[in-house]
Amino acid sequence: MYRQSMNCSRHFRPDVCTMNTVIKCLCRLKKVDLGFSVLAALYKHGLQPDAHTLNTLLHGLCMQGSMVAAMELFQDTLDKKHPCDVVTYATIINGFCKAGKTSEAFKLLKKTYDDKRIRPSVDCFNPIIDSLYKDGRTDKALSLFQDMIKLGVVPNVVTYNSLVHGLCKFGRWKEAQRYLLDMLHRGISPDVQTFSVLIDSLCKEDKIEEAISLFELMTRKGIKPDVVTFTSLISALCKSSRSDEAAEFLENMTSRGISPNIFTYSAMLDSLCKEGRTRKALDLMEAMVERGVLPNVVTYSTLIHGLCHSNKWREAIELLDKMKDHNVSPNVITFNILIDALCKMRRMEEAVAMFDLMFQRDIRPDVVTYTSLLNGLCCSGEVVKAETLFDKMVSQNIFPDILTLNVLINAYSEKGLMDKAQKLFDRIIELGGKPDQINYSTLIKGYCLQGKVDRAKDILEEMVSKGVLPNLLSYNTLVEGYIKVNRIDVAIVLLKDMIQIGLVPDHVTQNMLTIILSERA
Numbered sequence: 001m002y003r004q005s006m007n008c009s010r011h012f013r014p015d016v017c018t019m020n021t022v023i024k025c026l027c028r029l030k031k032v033d034l035g036f037s038v039l040a041a042l043y044k045h046g047l048q049p050d051a052h053t054l055n056t057l058l059h060g061l062c063m064q065g066s067m068v069a070a071m072e073l074f075q076d077t078l079d080k081k082h083p084c085d086v087v088t089y090a091t092i093i094n095g096f097c098k099a100g101k102t103s104e105a106f107k108l109l110k111k112t113y114d115d116k117r118i119r120p121s122v123d124c125f126n127p128i129i130d131s132l133y134k135d136g137r138t139d140k141a142l143s144l145f146q147d148m149i150k151l152g153v154v155p156n157v158v159t160y161n162s163l164v165h166g167l168c169k170f171g172r173w174k175e176a177q178r179y180l181l182d183m184l185h186r187g188i189s190p191d192v193q194t195f196s197v198l199i200d201s202l203c204k205e206d207k208i209e210e211a212i213s214l215f216e217l218m219t220r221k222g223i224k225p226d227v228v229t230f231t232s233l234i235s236a237l238c239k240s241s242r243s244d245e246a247a248e249f250l251e252n253m254t255s256r257g258i259s260p261n262i263f264t265y266s267a268m269l270d271s272l273c274k275e276g277r278t279r280k281a282l283d284l285m286e287a288m289v290e291r292g293v294l295p296n297v298v299t300y301s302t303l304i305h306g307l308c309h310s311n312k313w314r315e316a317i318e319l320l321d322k323m324k325d326h327n328v329s330p331n332v333i334t335f336n337i338l339i340d341a342l343c344k345m346r347r348m349e350e351a352v353a354m355f356d357l358m359f360q361r362d363i364r365p366d367v368v369t370y371t372s373l374l375n376g377l378c379c380s381g382e383v384v385k386a387e388t389l390f391d392k393m394v395s396q397n398i399f400p401d402i403l404t405l406n407v408l409i410n411a412y413s414e415k416g417l418m419d420k421a422q423k424l425f426d427r428i429i430e431l432g433g434k435p436d437q438i439n440y441s442t443l444i445k446g447y448c449l450q451g452k453v454d455r456a457k458d459i460l461e462e463m464v465s466k467g468v469l470p471n472l473l474s475y476n477t478l479v480e481g482y483i484k485v486n487r488i489d490v491a492i493v494l495l496k497d498m499i500q501i502g503l504v505p506d507h508v509t510q511n512m513l514t515i516i517l518s519e520r521a
Helices: 002-008 016-028 032-044 051-063 067-079 086-098 102-114 122-134 138-150 157-169 173-185 192-204 208-220 227-239 243-255 262-274 278-290 297-309 313-326 332-344 348-360 367-379 383-395 402-415 418-430 437-449 453-465 472-484 488-500 507-520
Strands: none
Touching (some): 086 102, 086 122, 122 138, 138 157, 157 192, 192 227, 243 262, 262 278, 313 348, 332 348, 332 367, 348 367, 367 402, 402 437, 437 472, 453 472, 472 488
């Protein structure tokens, strides 16, 4: 095209308008350098560029991020007193904002105030207002908006969308609502983006009724909601356990010819699964596939979790097998959901099979996987197998967390293997870990079960010295331990200590107090 235009120029005298068209096409093709060649040809033919010529080249440079070259061209335009207009300023201001140079854009805007020939337009203000919000300078953006109004520049829907989006981003939805009203008062029609951003913000603040009211206002004004609008409302309703209302919005959405996306369906599926309505969730997934929306690993994991929660572990395993039908590979989270559920149901054979399958699929188990299996084995009385698994975990360079270690400490304590429990507890500290309330309480319980109440009391005192506040369970366990060995005086002191640190006795404490009083009587 460039060569053709240059060849043609040998046979007829081009005008500025023709050359501008060629430059515009070249810039759109990201051939700005060739655009400058056309500019040179323009000068060669004794023509002078107009504001449109320079604006087009400036826009091309800004779009490719060449702000240094853009500023050189702009300065050259000013120095040579070539014609430039408000679009020239708006173009380079927008370029600076896109390059993250808001302060430079601001300086240029102020320059329009000094240049009496140029009156800044709304397009000069909009990029800066938007950039200020993105930089987190909300109040500065609002101040600039007020300056714009004082200068008599009329805001447009883009201005208000930036204001609404920026305020909502920082949780200032009440102010955003006020700007929506201001927008309507000025006779500026909001668009779907204005409403969608505000509706989404209200939904995130759990202001669902206000969001629905805004949705109704939107439709009354003839503005068609889009997939973003509906998904925000559906997600919020689902999180509030209002899945039936969410389903109504989903039906409304499809009746308008708007296709739900994976996020819309995921919100619905998650809600139905949490409510135990797994059959309905599975039906919805089938409908989703029929509409051409393919499930992803999150979709499957959500459904598997729902089935496991409803004790439908066989169906959950079947669904895991079906994942390959849609070329979806399970991840560690998918397996963790299944393994944890199987362990809690004491289906250890199936849980171990899932664990082995992870290795076959080249999916590396994490600390959550091992903790679930360890807990399952320990609760099934398979402490030796749990120890073997723990060693395997460490050999795989997977560092156990506090919860993992507590599973084994608890198992040792219940088996009366307090030497092993204490050794593992000490290992936590040696490795730089900080035992928590649960770890200490588990040890206290273990020693009390063996009648070693003084050792248990030492653990309680160590717990306090380490800055870990004992809970009611720790005290109740220890008080009960002293009552069982008939050391009532110590039990009474412990009860007083418990109340002194602000713990409120529960029914277990009260029952023990009754025992103490009866013993005293």
